[in-house]
Amino acid sequence: MMLQAPWRGNVVADRLARRELVRHKGRSALIIALVMLPVMVVCALGMLAAQEKQDFAARQYGAATAKVEKLQYWDGKCQQSDLTSASCTDSTIQDGEKSPAPDWSAVGSLPQQQVPEVQAGQTVTVEGVTMDTTLAVVDLTSPHAAERWAVEPSVVPGAHEVLTTKELATRLNLRTGSQVTVGDSTYTVAGLVRTDEYGVGIVVAPEHPLARTAAASSRAVRTVFLYGDEPTLGQVQQLNKAGLGISTREAFDHMQGSDTQAVSLQALLLVVLVLATLLTSTIVGAAFAIGIRQQRRNLALLGATGAPGRTLQGVVVRQGLWLGLVGSLLGAVAGVAWGWAGVRWLNAADSGLPQPLRIPWLLLPLAILVGTASAVVAAWLPARRIASQDVMTSVRSAEASQTEARLPKAGLVLATLGLLAGLVGPRLWPSGGGRHPGTVPVETIVGPAAICVFLLFLASLFMIPWLLDRLGRRARGPLAWRMALRDGARNRSRATATVAASMAIASLAGALLVANQSMGQTDLDHYQYTSRVGVGSASSATSNTMTPQLWQRTSQVIQQVMPVAASAVVREPQVCDSSVPMGPACTNALMVQGDEVCNDRGGCSSSSNGVSVYEPGYFRVLTGRDATAEEKSLLARGGVLVSDGLPHGDAVQVVAWDPAKAGAKESVTVPAKGIGQVGQVALMDEATLTELATKAAIKDTFTFFDTGIDPTQAQVDQLSHELSKAGLGNLASVSVEQGPNSSYLTTQKWFALASAVLMLVVAALAGALALRDARDAHTSLAAIGASTATLRGMAAVQTMVAVGLGSLLGLLVGAVPMVLMVLSSMGGVSLGIPWGWLLSLLVVIPLVASGIAFLAVRPPAARAVRVD
Secondary structure, eight states: OOOOOHHHHHHHHHHHHHHHHHHTHHHHHHHHHHHHHHHHHHHHHHHHHHHTOOOHHHHHHTTOSEEEEEOBTOOSSOOBSOSSSSBBSSOOOOTTOOOOOOOGGGGGGOOSEEEEEEEEEEEEEETTEEEEEEEEEOOTTSTTGGGTOEEESOOOOOTTEEEEEHHHHHHHTOOTTOEEEETTEEEEEEEEEEOOOTTEEEEEOTTSHHHHHHHHOTTOEEEEEEESSOOOHHHHHHHHHTTEEEEEHHHHHHHHTTOHHHHHHHHHHHHHHHHHHHHHHHHHHHHHHHHGGGGHHHHHHHHHTTOOHHHHHHHHHHHHHHHHHHHHHHHHHHHHHHHHHHHHHHHHHOOSOOOOOOOOTTHHHHHHHHHHHHHHHHHHHHHHHHHTSOHHHHHTTOOOOOOOOOOOHHHHHHHHHHHHHHHHHHHHSOOSSOOOTTOOOTHHHHHHHHHHHHHHHHHHHHHHHHHHHHHHHTOOSSHHHHHHHHHHHHTHHHHHHHHHHHHHHHHHHHHHHHHHHHHHHHHHHHOOOSSSTTEEEEOOSSSSOOOHHHHHHHHHHHTTTSOOOEEEEEEEEEEEETTSTTSOEEEESEEEEOOOEEOTTSOEEOOEEEEEEOOHHHHHHHHSSOOOHHHHHHHHTTOEEEOTTSOOOSEEEEEEEEGGGTTEEEEEEEEEEEOOSOSSOEEEOHHHHHHHOTTOEEEEEEEEEEOSSOOOHHHHHHHHHHHHHTTSOOGGGEEEOOOOOOHHHHTHHHHHHHHHHHHHHHHHHHHHHHHHHTHHHHHHHHHTTOOHHHHHHHHHHHHHHHHHHHHHHHHHHHHHHHHHHHHHTTTSSOOOOOHHHHHHHHHHHHHHHHHHHHHHOOOOOOOOOOOO
């Protein structure tokens, strides 16, 4: 007997596999598309996640090692205690006192390369509209300038030119060639600058005439960036003696490493990527589980002619290899293209430094490997089953009989373990840092959340056949409905694959929507209100006093843009410092100290609000209501009404500043009560306030007004322009609270739309494969008299049930771990569940997919078919 060489069997299997792929181009294209889709999603998400990495140190320092600034609170001898900020901690300087001038010549003795920058306040006027901004003096010819300043086009402004930031250009409708008045002179805009420096509007070179004006300003802020070696302790001490402080990039990086919200975002992204990996494996596996069923007759014929099982499996596995590799490569290329387009769109919409294109080189080969391996494994499993199946059954293309599905105990166990991992895991997971009472470090949530996702996903896969069997055995209703459900129960392997594919993409959609909504809710919860929404404040552009005559003129301009339903003058206890060079600087003499708030790393901070006199009209403008009897009683007892934005209990400390005692501060504890989110406000009875602030004079300061509407950004901009044109100050003189405007919530609809498109595409591709596989069964039904409407109805019901069940399980698998993770953060991230979007996806996608199937399917013509 002549033995066949093993390699010849491989060659035959490879030839047959390629021939089968060419012969069934439509089926191959569908499988490639299903493989391509999840790989594309993973790669695109990876690229966008890489751009979202917040490198705060790069924004602050560029590539500099350190930066030198004026030492805050320098009293002539104090030293800075750390290198995170240039400030003294043991200073004897009190609030309102002036520090000695620093000696900038000390910087010249440092050996590091030095790049200086200067920033100073400046006014800008365009077509009668005046606003305050910051002028930055930057050496744009330095090779390090591009790290923090991106000029479009790349030019250095001449003596009669300036550069404007993109943010200022957007607000004032400026472009290259526009005329702008800076101070007393008019300049031409030579280009636009993109930067992450807050408040900067105009940029010039050191040789520019405006640079000399900025340097001579008493309020100029000078910074020297150092490039090279880390500063030594001796160099730091030398600078401190000259009134200069130094902060290093390394210390700043270490401080930012404990940012809870950044870690929370990384945790959410990691769990989403875990879901995306499961999505890739499941959809690819589902595609082959359906596609390979259509080859069982041909494979059985090969087996009947004597082909060994290894060759049969090799034919199918090689199909999986080729289709998986092609689909994964196309998906990676498409993902990079979509990611690149997304980065370009984000850069065009943002006014900050453009994010460089970061290609996730580690993720790309991993995604290709996962996609290809999933296709190979998904092809091998059914091929092995077909190779061991009865030959005559396979030749007749009939399903082997399937017994009643039992409740999968393994699925219940996995679901229980997954929920326990999400609920208890964060408290048991080892933490690199110390724990603090009542908190859970956010880093400890990532591992349990990923385990929860994985276990719930596997549990759902185990539960799908049992759910399909229950639906089929309890089918009621019209004929098409009953036949479709029973066919799904009888051919569970085909229906399970379709449900699994829909579940995979829906789980990613559920995770993304809950994660995005939670981050948006976190923005809302952390938003600091300046007042109630629709309430504004007005003050003089030159002082803190708003006279009745000035308010009358100002209110007339305001009412041209938005209504003024009510207004009230704010009265505050003021103490003034006449030693300030620019004139007396007045400030509030009473401050309410909020409770100390600590994060999960042990860092604690507190805030304070200025105290003003309670008056019924002012209270009504602030809160939109009259004070209650309880609130009036508390004021009469010497208490204080505070905004809910200030952390407080039933009592707070009120701190009084006495300039006659070298700025000494005295405090007293008084009862307190919250009055809602009304900004940085605290109200006291005038008699109590006068008793506490004995050295202060009660003066009229701001004027608060209630518009009674939710103002838009366009209205606020128009109001600012109208006030400037009327000669009533600049943008800082009038402000109106618009409320939070979270970018996460703004983009939620785009996430939902993208999720809907992906779910429909997967449903269409998986449904098309499933309907191709069910064509013989539909032909048999047509042969015994089933009408076209019944067959179309069967296709529609099968699609709706498969997509609906997959969407329900997927949204739960994606959303539940996210909810558990957010709850376990104990304040790190706020919980936000987009019920409307989730329910819309759950209802609309199955209905639309069902409608498409009903209209697009072409029932087979009736013909004689052997059914024995």
